[in-house]
Every structure is written in C-alpha cells, then in structure tokens.
Amino acid sequence: MGKKRLDIYQIENGYCYNSDSLFLYFFINKFLKNNISLLDIGAGSGILGLLCARDFSINLTLCDINNTNTKLCKKNADINNIACEILNQDILDSNLSNFDFIISNPPFYRKDNISSKNTHLFLAKKSENLPFNLLASFVRKSLKQNGKFIFCYDAKEIYNVFIALNKNKFNISTIQFIYPNESKNANLVMICCDFSKKQLEVLPPIFNFQNKSYSQKTKEIFSFCNTHSIKIKENLL
Numbered sequence: 379m380g381k382k383r384l385d386i387y388q389i390e391n392g393y394c395y396n397s398d399s400l401f402l403y404f405f406i407n408k409f410l411k412n413n414i415s416l417l418d419i420g421a422g423s424g425i426l427g428l429l430c431a432r433d434f435s436i437n438l439t440l441c442d443i444n445n446t447n448t449k450l451c452k453k454n455a456d457i458n459n460i461a462c463e464i465l466n467q468d469i470l471d472s473n474l475s476n477f478d479f480i481i482s483n484p485p486f487y488r489k490d491n492i493s494s495k496n497t498h499l500f501l502a503k504k505s506e507n508l509p510f511n512l513l514a515s516f517v518r519k520s521l522k523q524n525g526k527f528i529f530c531y532d533a534k535e536i537y538n539v540f541i542a543l544n545k546n547k548f549n550i551s552t553i554q555f556i557y558p559n560e561s562k563n564a565n566l567v568m569i570c571c572d573f574s575k576k577q578l579e580v581l582p583p584i585f586n587f588q589n590k591s592y593s594q595k596t597k598e599i600f601s602f603c604n605t606h607s608i609k610i611k612e613n614l615l
Contacts, residue, residue: 380604383605384425384428384432386606386608387423387457388450389610389611390609390612391612392446392502393499393502395422395423397596400605401566401599403426406426406481406528407430407602408552409479412436413436414436416431416436416478416479417474418439419513420485421440422451422483423447423454424447424454427440427462428451428455428458429603431462432458436479439465439477441464441465441467441474443468443507444497444502446612452464453615469508469516476520476522477525480521480526480527482529484510485506487504487532510539511538511545514542514545517546526570527548527570528569529569533555533566539569549574550571551570551572553569553570554568554582555567555568555583556568556583556585557586559585559587564583
C-alpha cells in the first residue's frame with residue numbers, strides 16, 4: 379500500500395514548493411525515526427515537516443518568518459490531520475532548542491533579479507533573509523548533541539556552506555548532489571551533518587531529467603512523496 383497523499387495549499391502568486399522539496403524529503407527520510415523532536419526552519423507551506431510527520435511519529439515544530447506561510451502551515455496541518463506547533467517568528471531571534479532533528483530548505487539565491495516587490499517570493503528565495511552562517515550558528519545551539527541537521531542549498535555555494543559548518547563544529551556525514559540532467563552541472567546539494575566523527579558518505583547523484591522527461595529516479599521520488607498542490611488566492615487564507 380502506498381503512502382497517504384499529502385494535500386498542500388499554496389498561494390497563487392507566491393513561492394510554491396517544487397522538486398527541491400521532494401528531493402530533500404526523500405533524502406531526509408533515510409535518517410528519520412520515530413519518537414523524535416523535529417524543527418522545520420523556513421517551513422513555507424509546511425511540506426517538509428508535514429511529510430516527516432505523515433510518515434513518522436514525531437513531535438513537529440514548523441517555523442516561518444512570513445505570516446502568510448504560517449497560515450498555510452496551519453491550513454495544511456489541519457486538512458491532513460497532523461498535529462504540530464506552528465511559530466511565526468524570525469528563527470534567529472528565537473530561543474528554540476533541544477531538537478533531535480533540524481531540517482530546512484532555506485533561501486539560498488544571491489541573484490539580484492529576485493524582486494523585493496513580491497514579499498513572499500523575496501523572503502523565500504533571497505539568501506540575505508537567512509544567511510547560512512547565521513543559520514548554522516543557530517542550529518549549533520539548538521540541536522541535541524546526538525542530533526542531525528539536514529538541509530539543501532545551491533550547489534554553487536558549497537564552499538561557503540562548508541566553511542560555516544566547520545566553524546560551528548559540524549561533521550558532514552552524508553551528501554548528495556542533484557543535477558538538472560547528465561550534461562549540466564549540479565544545481566542543488568543535500569547535506570546531513572551532526573557532531574559525530576563519521577566518515578563522509580557521498581551518495582549517487584540524482585538527475586532530474588533524462589531525454590527531456592523526468593528521470594525514472596525523479597518519478598520514483600515524486601511517487602514516494604505523493605503530494606498534491608492546491609493553489610489558492612492569499613485573501614482566502
């Protein structure tokens with residue numbers, strides 16, 4: 379029997395989840411277990427954390443700086459009958475701590491062509507809204523000593539990511555790259571880190587497309603996640 383479909387409401391003119399979120403959940407799923415506390419930073423519509431809570435018995439906290447997103451999280455948690463705590467705040471100003479897992483699909487674009495006129499898109503995409511070095515520092519203080527920090531980021535920024543993780547005493551235990559197709563450079567990296575001394579494991583790459591269609595692996599991941607997007611106007615939240 380397949381996994382229960384997760385219905386996700388999203389606003390029409392804002393940031394919506396894409397394959398990055400589904401690839402990241404497929405990666406996170408390898409490490410998850412029952413009876414843990416999990417914080418999803420920059421939760422957006424709640425998709426990552428809600429997928430975790432659909433498939434595992436966890437104590438879930440969703441946090442986002444954008445009030446529209448926390449409304450979406452509430453709506454999506456309710457329609458999928460998932461219990462969780464939802465916080466509308468800047469994670470860097472919070473006192474949250476003592477989590478077993480912290481996950482995030484943070485804003486990671488440096489491009490100047492992301493307009494600040496659409497606040498929803500700007501907050502979700504532009505790295506200046508949550509600089510990775512500050513995110514890593516927060517996670518360092520908020521994660522249990524045997525906990526895991528799992529996230530994705532722009533593959534082109536991996537040098538700066540490694541510097542920030544090293545500064546905060548993280549050990550990178552598992553890494554996996556996503557490629558648009560076999561002829562292009564990686565555009566996404568997924569990383570699991572902790573405070574162990576485990577030797578780095580580099581997982582096989584995932585190619586999003588092959589022969590102009592979704593690859594077999596991508597189709598497998600989409601089926602595994604089994605999500606359904608429902609677009610609504612923001613004023614209907």
